[in-house]
Amino acid sequence: MTGTVPTDRIAKILEYAGYRSLKTPLVVAGIPFAFSAAMVGTEHNADLVVIADATETKDSKILSQIEGLARALDALSSLRPLTLVLSGIRPATKMLDSMAGVCRVLLAENASSEADIKRRLAILLPLKLPDLKAPITDILGALQLSDNEDPVTFRLLAAASIGTEEVKDLLFSFISEPFADELFGEEAN
Secondary structure (H helix, E strand, O other), rough: OOOOOOOHHOHHHOOOHOEEEOOOOOEEOOOOOOOOEEEEOOOOOOOOOOEEEEEOOOOOHHHEEEEEHHHHHHOOOOOOOOEEEEEOOOOOOHHHHHOOOOOOOEOOOOOOOHHHHHOOOHHHHHOOOOOOOOOOOOHHHHOOOOOOOHHHHHHHHHHHHHOOOHHHHHHHHHHHHHHHHHHHHHOEE
8 A cells, every 4th residue: 555545445434434425526505626525424423524635636725625615614504514634645734724724634644554544533433332231340350459558549449339429428538637627626716
């Protein structure tokens, strides 16, 4: 594989994550916008994602297209978050800052594997939660505490096994304990 990530690989990963491909050039408010690919989130995801390859298109052209798209979306009062995924050569910092001024910019440059591409696109991908039927780990056993541990630790763990309120009460007593002598000393006078 070369140094750039093909835009179709990025689009396939997004499609697999539940995004729907849009026809290109993308037409918004009657204006065509030339990006390598365009995707829209489905169900609970409202993102509009456009993909551009900086090796095929000049940075200034990408900036012009993304600024125009952002303006067209504003004119339509769109609430969709706009994301630009850039593949290919990393633009200059000033250019990236200009792009980031109108949308979220994700860089997929030099991604060497599918896992790396997914890591770079993580904000767009759904979270993978553990199976709820999986056994819960014994956290106390996993801690492997020795008898030499701080007694406060053991008191907190014992309170945690009882419940949240017990932990709150114990923490309150830890915090207020140093001030107890001062309070009682003033009351006695």
